[in-house]
Amino acid sequence: MILQTHKLVGFFLLMYFTGPMNGPDPIANLLSRVALREPLAFRQLYDQTSAKLFGICLRILNNRADAEEALQEVFVKIWNKADMFQTGRASGIAWMAMITRNQAIDRLRARKPGSVDILEQSDLADDKPSPETNTIASDEYRRLNNCLDELKPQHAEAVRKTYLGGWSYQETADALNIPLNTAKTWVRRSLGALQDCMKR
């Protein structure tokens, strides 16, 4: 009982002091505390995001040991660079996902320079949201997928493989059996269409 009251007071105090300043982004809040070198916040941040970020690494690297090393590098980077994060621009998790994708993609490119090894992930249906995912998905997720569905199927596929699978233009071109410049044009055109679609 005493403990509950204590927690309640703590909660209201937190609301009273922080107000709307910190916004409804708990990950951003943790990142700000990590920027102040608070190990406890770092641990919480890890607990709340590592499974998601590990999923992203695995999706790109397709290899557990590799993905674990990438995840390590990601969190060391986040510890060192949390002060680079600024609330109000990207959401906390979007910023962390960007660092994660860049790290995993760098590993991928270093692993197979110029070569293409896409046979094991050439199932073109595999990145489309499953009906289950769609029922619990956020509005943003549904909106983005609706916009992707407006593109030509192959173009949407190129976008999904690039973003989720970490494919370079070269890999997309090889996988879809199109010239490099065509791959570039498809992705750029798709991005333009997505931007317009999502403004609506």
Next chain:
Amino acid sequence: MTQELNDNEKWLAAEFAMGALDRETMKQAEQRYETDRLFRSAVDEWNNRLSPMLEGVAPIQPDAKVWDQIAGKTSQTSVSSSNNIWQSLNFWRGFSLISGGLATAAIAALLYLFDGIQSGTPTITQPLVATLSATGNAPTLLARFDPETNNLMLRAALPGGDNTKVAELWIIPEGGTPHSLGLLESADMMLSLDAETSTLINDGGTLAISLEPMGGSPTGAPTGPVIASGKLHKF
């Protein structure tokens, strides 16, 4: 610097966010993201647009050893970059080990003893203790107030504090407004309070720590986020 990115730069931002570039160009873009404000906001816009796609990626629990390795590497970084005890992961670990294993009452007992064993008959006025924690976590700071001497003893495991922010301690009497007790400057502190301030410290009051600009809150009231708080109670 121009106020707007040209078309090539805009595409570079989009393609960097997509991750479609070759290794070298990705590295260059990453560098630019850190130094070029315009470029950064263009990339962030694309990130916000595209990142919902990641909801379709299933979370997978990494092996527990991954955290151990991260902890090892970051602890090295933080210790070598500063001698500040608040920033030392080892210090924090030691602290949470103790506090995690003991009930609040036991910690309070330690606090009661930490300025020496009291001799003679028990006093009439009771000391007040508080453990301050971030919501739901191990204590960040232990406090003990002795109404006889008006001394407030603090033992902090506060990792906060870089070159731009300081931790400030506040007392909020029950039903009252926050009143600054000063800045937290080291892991172990004793504040000698004046008689007037001492009257604010009562059973049921709350101690809280906020992050403030260097030199402390400019307004006299907390302006930054509260990183820990805890209620005072009789020992």
